[in-house]
Amino acid sequence: MAKSVSPLRKxxxxxxxxxxxxxxxxxxxxxxxxxxxxTLVPLAATMLAGDAQLQALQPGPIGLVFRLAGSIPADSRVTLLGGVALGLLVLRGAVQAGNNVLIAFIQSRFVRDLHNAMAERLTGVEFAFFLREDTARLIQVFTAFSWSVGDALRSVLAMIPALTGMAVVGALLAWLDWRLFLVVLACAVLIRGVLVLLQRRQDHFDTVSTGHVKEQGARMIAMVTAMRTTRVFGQEERERTRFADVCQRVFRAGFAWYAVGAAIMPVVSAAMAAVFVLVLVIGWQLQVPAPALIAYVILLARVEPYAAAVGQARSGISGVTGRVREVEWLLGQEPEPLVQGEPCTALDAPIRFAGVRYAYPNGAAALHGVDFSIEPGVATALIGHSGAGKSTIVNLLCRLVEPSAGAILLGERPVTALDQRDWRARIAVAGQDVMLIDGSVAENIAYGRPGASRTEIEEAAAVAGAAGFIAALPGGYDAPVGYEGSNLSGGQRQRIGLARALLRRPDLLILDEATNAVDALSEAEIMRLLGEHRHFRTALVISHRHSTLSACTNGVVVEQGRVVEAGPLQSLAYLRSMTGETV
Incomplete structure (x- = not known):
């Protein structure tokens, strides 16, 4: 069986x-x-000892360099050698700068592509994924952790020229004197072993830190979203204490990671200094010629920056291994299997739930074999306490999730045999959980039909009872709604959400507590809409308002995941017991 390719590698x-x-x-x-x-070696030899040193030709590469330098006239040798050395080092800096720019380009483009890939994955996974996963975790993976992956890539890219640099300098050292090179190689293996142990400790602390950081993010989001409740019940100190506790754990793990990382560079520097001393001592004992030994020490000094770059790169990679695994986890999620079945051009037959069961991803049952029908051309009320299973029924109707058992039928056809995109295109939802995008009023209304004309947008707003307050906004239909509609009241957001649903002219309009934040006048307009069936064919209404339910013809009562009553609304005993009167 072929090994799957890493999502990040793709x-x-x-x-x-x-x-x-x-x-x-x-x-x-x-x-x-x-x-x-x-070039600096013969330059230094000329300045210190003149021609005598150059005439003492040495074997190997140092001899070649000295012979070339000796062919230069003595009166211009220092100037020429100095100019060549300066030119070579300046050119080296220019090439290195170009390589750094290339690395920055690759990193930036990679992070851009990574974010696009993560967005594609999030918008393509099955809806059940969002029911079982923690929102705080997803936000952190998509934001902070994805940038950490970019930093890891930069570390990998920085390591490549550093390793090649060490290889080239190592080759030069071996060419200059293979005996000293073996000494340096043995020391390098020993240093490498110590660094591996340190980096393994870093990996461990990074994994621990990543878990605490995810918990910290969850607590932060909880504090922000529940601030109203926290203030009303006077639990500010409790929330501060809980957050401080997780911050302390993040600090401990993070400090341990930094402490280990802080030891890496001093270890490398101390080890390199020890290697220098060892090379000088052994070189003297081996009677290595002074010019060759000088060149050897100078070249060996050039190894340290490369070794430091490799150490920093490995430390950077070790510091984000946990975050990289989180990003790979998200990218590795399977996409939703879209059903490309028979075309579905209209929902013009009864939608029937036949023994439908559904269990949450954690295994808890939400529906226990429910049976009911939504008749075409009428408004049906879905009634039940919070947690009864109404939202699960809506998710099933929208085919965001599929039944664990049983079937949903359109007439006599199972909906699983119909094209999923066609089915969803015939449905629109408006309600209390309406989410507005960060754009204008017009953009939000046209969200389900991006090509709609301004006339169509204004007509849908008028039918939804939103035209009046929109006209009073600064900018009217071009007014920004703010983040998640923060510039609008709850009722205004719901009416824009209703206009968005009506603009789609759905066969099935689902109103999920769509009037719980609107005033009596707006509710009357919505009730008239339900009575006239404008812009839609069939309606499913979820509401606790007696006045809203009165516009419905049929009703379905759900209790603890079971349908306990279904039929004409006025005949439902459950509703009479809740309201004390006949609807």
């Missing part, structure tokens, strides 16, 4: 061809660095 795939370019530029930087250092 996002990064377009940029993989650029990695050889990053590595190649890294090699070029290292070569220019080595050539620049190689």
């Amino acid at each position: 996002v990064a795939k377009p940029y993989l061809p650029l990695l050889p370019l990053v590595a190649g530029l890294g090699v070029l930087v290292s070569l220019l660095d080595g050539l620049g250092v190689g």
Whole structure:
């Protein structure tokens, strides 16, 4: 069985061809660095000892460099060698800057593509995913954690030229003196082992920290969304204490991660200093010629920046491993299996629930074999206490979820045999949980029909009883509604939501507590709408208002996930017992 490709690798795939370019530029930087250092050695020898030192030709690459330098006239040698060394080092800096710009480009484009991929995944997963997952977790993954993945990619990209630089300098060191190179290689293996242990500790603390950060985000969102309740019941101190507790845990895990990370660079620096001393001592014992030893030490000094870059990159990667796993978890969610069945051009037959059962993702039963019908062309009331199963019925009608057992039929056809997109296009929902987008009034009304004309938008607003207050807004239909409709009252938001549903001219209009935040005048307009059936064919009304239910013809009573009564509204004993009168 073939191993599945990592979701992050799929996002990064377009940029993989650029990695050889990053590595190649890294090699070029290292070569220019080595050539620049190689030029400095005969320059220093000339300035300190003159021609005598250059005439003592040495074997290997250092001898070649000295012979080339010796061919330069003595009166211009210092100036020329200094100019060449400066030019090589300046060119090295320019190439390195170009490579850094390339890395920044790849990182920025990758983060952009990552956000788009996450948005595509979120809008494509099955609706049940949002019923079982924590909202705070999704927000954190989509925002903060996704940027951490970008930082991890930058660390990987920065490591590539650093590793190639170490390889090039290592090759030069081996060419200069293989005996000293073996000493350096043995030390590098030892240092690497110590760093691996430190980075494993960092990985552990990052995983712990990620869990605490998710909990911290959940507490933050809970504080913001429940602030009204917190203030009314005087529980500010309790919420501060709970938040302080999780902040303390985040601090402890984060501090442990930083403490381990803080030890990495000092360990690298101390180890490199020890290697320098060891190379000098062993080189003297091996009677390595002074020019070669000087060149060796200078080149070895160039290893430290590369080693430091690799250490920082690995530390950066270790610091976000938990966050990377969270992003991969989100990207790895399976998309919703859209049913492309028979065309569904109209909901012109009874919609019948036949023994429908549904269980939440956690296994708790929401509906226990319900049976009822929604007749075409009439308004049906769905009645029941909170938690009775009404919202689950609405989700099933919209085919956001599918029954665990039983069937939903349109006439005699199972709705699962009908095209899912066609089905949803024939339904519109308005109610107390209306969500407005951050745009203008007109944009919100036209959300379900983006191509609607201004005339159609204004007509839907008039039918929904919203035209009056919209005209009074600064800017009218072009007025911004604010974040989630914060510039509007609850009733105004609901009426815009109703206008949005009516503009779609649905076959089935679902009103979920659509009048609980509107005044009596607006409710009268909505009741008239239900009586006239303008802009829709069939209505399902969920409400606790007696006046709203009075516009319905039939009724379905739900208790604890079971239908206890169904039929003509005026015959329902349950409703009479709740209102004390016949509807």
